[in-house]
Amino acid sequence: MYGWEIDHIIPLSLGGTDDIANLQPLHWENNRKKSDNLEWSCAIVT
Numbered sequence: 604m605y606g607w608e609i610d611h612i613i614p615l616s617l618g619g620t621d622d623i624a625n626l627q628p629l630h631w632e633n634n635r636k637k638s639d640n641l642e643w644s645c646a647i648v649t
Contacts, residue, residue, distance in 0.1 A: 605631045614639040 610629035613619030616639050629637065 607631070608634050610634050610637065613641065617641065 607628050608631050610627050611619045611621075612625050612627055615621075619625050
């Protein structure tokens with residue numbers, strides 16, 4: 604049902620592009636928390 608999504612590092616709404624350098628994999632829950640924020644961090648899971 605939910606899993607990984609492609610996230611825009613700089614959101615499209617803030618001038619980001621669909622260029623591969625602006626994309627990253629992000630778990631759906633973290634993607635929702637990040638929303639359109641630029642200042643956001645996610646803990647590294649080891």
